[in-house]
Amino acid sequence: MAIYREKDIFERRNAANEAKKALLERFKARPAADDPQVLARQAERKAILEARAVREAEKQRLRQEKLAREAAERAVREAAEAAARLEAETKAAEEAKIREAEENERISRLLADEAARKAKRDARYAARKSRVGRTPPGFTAR
Template identity: 80%
Template sequence: MAIYREKDFSERRNAADEARKALLERFKAKPAADDPAVLAKRAERKAILEARALREAEKLKQKQERLAREAAEKAASEAAEEAARLEAEIQAAADAKIREAEENERIARLLADEAERKAKRDARYAARKSRSGRAPPGFSAR
């Protein structure tokens, strides 16, 4: 059975020193800026960045084309809607004129019927008064 043993200060300090040394060795092992591998890697990154810039430019161009196409379609649909709305307004105005003319005709018929009934009523009244022999004041039967 293993017994847990706590590390003392010197062991911890030695471990930290070794870690620092390993870090320093890794830093020293890095190639110089003029190393062919570093130059190749830098060229590869540059090519990737250029390709990315080209792709982004193409995406931007496609987006602008799509937005222009959508704007043109929207303008066309709005023009069609406006034309349909104007046509509907013209049709509604024509229908309103027809309804107004029909209403005026109906009112004229009602007034004519009312005048005809009044004339018949007055004629009956005048005939009745003329049979009785006396006319009301201000009324002359002809």
């Protein structure tokens, strides 16, 4: 069985110092801000950002055009619907007038027929009243 041995303070301090040195070396190895590779990467990033901005502006312009086109189509459609609705209302009003005229004519015919029947009935009644003293044919007096 292996024996576990703790590192003493000197070993821990040396390990920390070596880690700090390695970080410092890695930091020093980084290229400077005026290095051609760094400048090339920065230019590439800038070009990418500009291209993205152009694409976004184009996308926004297309979106606005689409909204304007849809609004125009909706306005045309609503105008056509309003015209159709007005035409339907006018047609319905004309049909209602025609139906009302037909109904008034039917009612006037019925009233005229009723008046004619009443006149016939009144004539029969008047004829019967004028015959009061006579017995109708086929009846015998009591």
